[in-house]
Amino acid sequence: MKLHTYFRSSAAYRVRIALNLKGLAPDQAFVHLRRGEQARPPFAALNPEHLVPALEVDGPDGHHVLTQSLAIIEYLDETHPAPPLLPADPLGRARVRALALAVACDIHPLNNLRVLGRLKAMGHSQEEVDDWYRHWIAVGLTALEAQLAGDPRTGRFCHGDAPGLADVLLVPQMANARRLACPLDGYPTLLRIDEACRSLPAFAAAAPDRQPDAEA
């Protein structure tokens, strides 16, 4: 296996956490997003979406490039079932996937590099772009806090007392929120779970500043 990653990509961060939770340590290739390496060979040919992460794997029918962080993590969970990242019951699985998708679909895509770049190209100042970023974080985290605080299935982590897929998505999103200095006082449940996660080595070792390609 080879993971194509960038230290600051929160989608790559998710996959790094999942790999660590599974005890897997694939080779790594670094794709410098701010220098545009995702849109040039060799990476552009690997993933026509020009997004990290991508995971190269060898399967029974040859070599494959897996894309999309959630699809990669579900693949890792299916092929390396212990420890599980999803609960066993369909209703629990639906809940955890919905929490993960609330981050993956409704917060993160609005704030990734290409979207912020587009806003700048449309004439917006850095301040307006940061305001956009913080707006979608606030909308998304407010909903997530309500969903987690109001459900007895929330435990030490998003779903019970073991970390899983929803936690894997939450932690990189909270890191982005802190990086943009978003006010977080309104999300006590998210803060508590984020802290519980980051105390685990699998989460801590996946953090952007711990990666070989990290920059100040």
Added chain:
Amino acid sequence: MKLHTYFRSSAAYRVRIALNLKGLAPDQAFVHLRRGEQARPPFAALNPEHLVPALEVDGPDGHHVLTQSLAIIEYLDETHPAPPLLPADPLGRARVRALALAVACDIHPLNNLRVLGRLKAMGHSQEEVDDWYRHWIAVGLTALEAQLAGDPRTGRFCHGDAPGLADVLLVPQMANARRLACPLDGYPTLLRIDEACRSLPAFAAAAPDRQPDAEA
């Protein structure tokens, strides 16, 4: 089961297709997004994200509200396995989920109603907002076309010769593209698969203009 839906929501459209493919016909409740009903009681209390679709289900431990279209569809696939919406092999499942997530994460969230409304509030004209919409459709569909055209696992549908999760996501996105008059000539594989899907009753009956709450 009760589905909370809006005829023009492409996330609700996905779930309608999946329900039809499974032969399920839950009760429906209509949430008028353009009138803001998603942010007011009773719906706002059901889903703190204020997004459709939501699916109310009765489980072994009581009543639950499922959110996020992809989580709902995976739940339906797990609880009603025939016909399957995902292939049996983990690599195939990863491919189909990645195609679905490319739509769900990297095209649709940039073009939903609340995002377009935010751009207008930031001073952009309808023409600029439409341009934003078409830009992200073009970026996303170009990548999807490359991924589908370049893979021998693509068949009559996105993955082989039976419709599945990726097709369920593709068709509503193509409908949005047509509604905004996006040029589609560059996507022959997507056009072919979209047409094959729409010839099936499960897809046809889920179309926005066939819904009880449809408006001109």
